[in-house]
Amino acid sequence: MDEDERLVRAFRGGEESAFAALVIKYREPVYRFVRRMTGNHEDASDLTQEVFVRAYRSLRQFQGRCRFKTWLLRIATNACLDHRARRREPLTLEAVEELAAPPEHGPEVVAELRERWQEVWEAVQALPGRQRAAVVLRLYGGYTYGEIAEILDCSEGTVKASVFAALRKLRARLGAPVKD
């Protein structure tokens, strides 16, 4: 039994502090995933809270058919997709200045780098939800295709097809499109 299984079992047995330990362990990967999915800290902040509240409420029904981590990221993915679907106002994208500390280069190089990052940040946000999730999980989260298939509740082949379609769209937006 791995650490997560022990903690889940302890929580289900009445040890509330086990859930606190799971939050501390996974709050950072969940937040970083949600931030990349939403494109801004404000939404990521609210959604990270929502993910853990949903997990807290449904952990007793967790069947253990997949790992806790992938179960949690499935909740996070669904929360992000629901959030985008019910959004009425235009998408608010943070400027890359808020994204990271300025790189250690001269001002011209910094401006150029930020422009490139901003293009990528916006291009990722323009992807359809599940393609965006697959790309973010793979390229920024480092998850395997098997794990992503568990998270998105589909086959590995479907995940690869989603990433393939996403890369074509990103290529078309960021550079010369891929020829058929």
Next chain:
Amino acid sequence: MQETHCQRYQDRIVEAVTGPVPAEVMEELHAHLSGCPRCRAQWEAFSEVVARLREVPEPRVPPGFWEELDRRLQGATRGRRGGWQAAARAAGLAALVAFGVLSLASSPHPPQDTQVVSPSVQALLPQVAELARVWGAAMDAKGEPR
């Protein structure tokens, strides 16, 4: 015929440009790419896109965000099985237990064959000690967490 043949390699290209693949898969892919300009162009195009995506740095977490999140979760789960508040109290208690365990462990005559803390609680001690610190800070700052 060539179309079907190349489709076999689409998954391989996606796998290889987005992460490490076994050496034999890479060898097979390179063998195909060396004789197929269309797939090679796709490989190069995807490699460029992936490199650009990876240029974007990891978003920084605003200072104090984890503490804010813990306070918000305390509020959101309040009233459910004692909720986060109870967990935080348990965290504080566990931190006290941890202190006791460490004191006993450093004693010149530690008691033998005595299970002071269960293994599941022992595994939690580093994390709950952090939560206890957050809880204490929240109480100090506002008298009562949100």
